[in-house]
Amino acid sequence: MALRNSHPKYSRFRFDAGSLSLNFAATVRHRGAQPRDLLTMPEMLEKWFHLSGLEVFEISLIEFRDAILLREAIHDAVRSIILGKKPDGSDVELINRAAEFPIAVPQFHPGFDRVVWETKHPLKACLAVIARDAITLMGGSDRLRLKMCGSGSCRMLFVDQSPANRRRWCAMSICGNREKIRVHRQRKQSPS
Ligand SMILES: [Zn+2]
Numbered sequence: 001m002a003l004r005n006s007h008p009k010y011s012r013f014r015f016d017a018g019s020l021s022l023n024f025a026a027t028v029r030h031r032g033a034q035p036r037d038l039l040t041m042p043e044m045l046e047k048w049f050h051l052s053g054l055e056v057f058e059i060s061l062i063e064f065r066d067a068i069l070l071r072e073a074i075h076d077a078v079r080s081i082i083l084g085k086k087p088d089g090s091d092v093e094l095i096n097r098a099a100e101f102p103i104a105v106p107q108f109h110p111g112f113d114r115v116v117w118e119t120k121h122p123l124k125a126c127l128a129v130i131a132r133d134a135i136t137l138m139g140g141s142d143r144l145r146l147k148m149c150g151s152g153s154c155r156m157l158f159v160d161q162s163p164a165n166r167r168r169w170c171a172m173s174i175c176g177n178r179e180k181i182r183v184h185r186q187r188k189q190s191p192s
Contacts, residue, residue, distance in 0.1 A: 010047050012038055016171060018159030019142075020052060021134035025075040025157050032155035039068065049126055056122045063123045070098050070127050074134045078157050081138055082146050098124075098131035151175040 014026040027048060029036045039045050042059040045067055049056045059067070073094040077087035104119035104126075119125040137143070142159055149156040149170035156170040169176035 010044075010051070013048060013051060014156065014170075015051070017157060018145075018161055019133055019137050021074050021130050021137060022078065022157050022159060023052065024048075024071050024130050025078065027071065028075070030153055030155070031075075032151070033153040039064075039071075054126045054129065055117070056126050059123055067123065067127060070094060070131060074130070075157065077134070077138060078146055079148065081143055082148050082157070087138070095131050095134055098127045099135055101125060101128040103128050103132075149175050151179060 012029065013023075014029075015023050017023045017026050027038045029038060039048060042061065042064040045059055045064055046056060073091040077091045077095060080087040080091075101121070101124040102119070104117035104122070107116045107118045109116045137146070137159070145160045145165055147158055147160045147167060149158065150168040151170075154170055154175050156175075158167075158170050160167040169179065
């Protein structure tokens with residue numbers, strides 16, 4: 001199957017959550033209202049990896065399910081932290097286990113003209129990269145910058161990298177503007 005960046009299925013991916021693991025969690029859109037999973041089959045995950053700078057080919061259905069389980073564990077754990085709760089033990093265990101797998105090692109290509117990333121299991125190595133990102137994000141000082149988009153129909157998780165740490169929206173150009181328009185319309189409809 002030919003996959004192109006411009007394909008509408010893939011243009012909905014978000015890569016602006018502020019971290020690799022949260023970009024992964026953002027492959028389910030509109031978690032607040034009607035969740036929409038952008039990864040419904042292994043080919044879509046392959047494409048997401050590719051666009052994230054990770055390469056995995058021919059992901060099996062079992063591997064695909066493992067990836068989705070990790071995604072949901074990361075989402076739920078981060079959400080718990082944002083809500084001031086302790087993450088679920090089973091989510092923490094799943095993320096820790098995924099992080100244990102050795103990540104790919106750079107090796108010289110015999111022609112010395114490029115790098116070859118060696119791993120015994122490409123999918124597990126990629127999931128380990130994502131899980132490690134999630135752990136350092138949740139366990140480090142950035143945990144104080146973890147946010148959930150203020151739009152009830154979005155709820156995307158993101159890292160607030162603004163100096164004041166007061167961002168409310170996943171992106172001003174998306175949910176922030178929508179909210180501005182909504183408030184403006186409300187004011188027009190009920191003039192005081
Ligand atoms: Zn949003």
